[in-house]
Amino acid sequence: MFGSNTAVFVALFASMALTACAATEKPGLQNSNAISVTRAQSPDYDFVVSIPAAQSSGYDPNDKETRDRTALSALKDQCEAPQVVGETVITSGTFLLGDQSRAYAVQVRC
Numbered sequence: 001m002f003g004s005n006t007a008v009f010v011a012l013f014a015s016m017a018l019t020a021c022a023a024t025e026k027p028g029l030q031n032s033n034a035i036s037v038t039r040a041q042s043p044d045y046d047f048v049v050s051i052p053a054a055q056s057s058g059y060d061p062n063d064k065e066t067r068d069r070t071a072l073s074a075l076k077d078q079c080e081a082p083q084v085v086g087e088t089v090i091t092s093g094t095f096l097l098g099d100q101s102r103a104y105a106v107q108v109r110c
Contacts, residue, residue: 037074045085045107049074053102061104071106079110 036050049071053061060066068084075082086107093101 035070035074037078040107042107045109047075047078047082047108047110049106049108051104051106053104067104067106071108075108075110079108082108082110085109 034052034054038048038050040046040048051061051067051070061070064087067087071084072082084106088105088107090103090105091100092103
């Protein structure tokens with residue numbers, strides 16, 4: 001009924017669809033390894049939470065409130081009462097469609 005090329009195409013498509021579903025299973029960057037936490041080298045704050053500006057379903061790191069919540073959540077085990085005290089925007093070029101590629105360094109004091 002189906003040729004061997006059609007069967008290969010269907011198998012490849014199904015594999016890609018399952019991979020896409022698995023990749024979007026965890027909404028937001030807060031569940032991935034994209035966010036990093038480092039000790040600060042400044043007396044003004046204790047930690048820097050680096051957040052890339054890659055959007056995913058239901059998560060917009062370009063929104064300041066979202067970044068602040070993400071940073072505070074990332075430090076819930078290290079700080080008793082973390083407070084966002086500042087941030088630095090790091091622009092690193094542009095994406096293919098012209099949007100700026102950026103990351104945020106959120107400064108947090110315990």
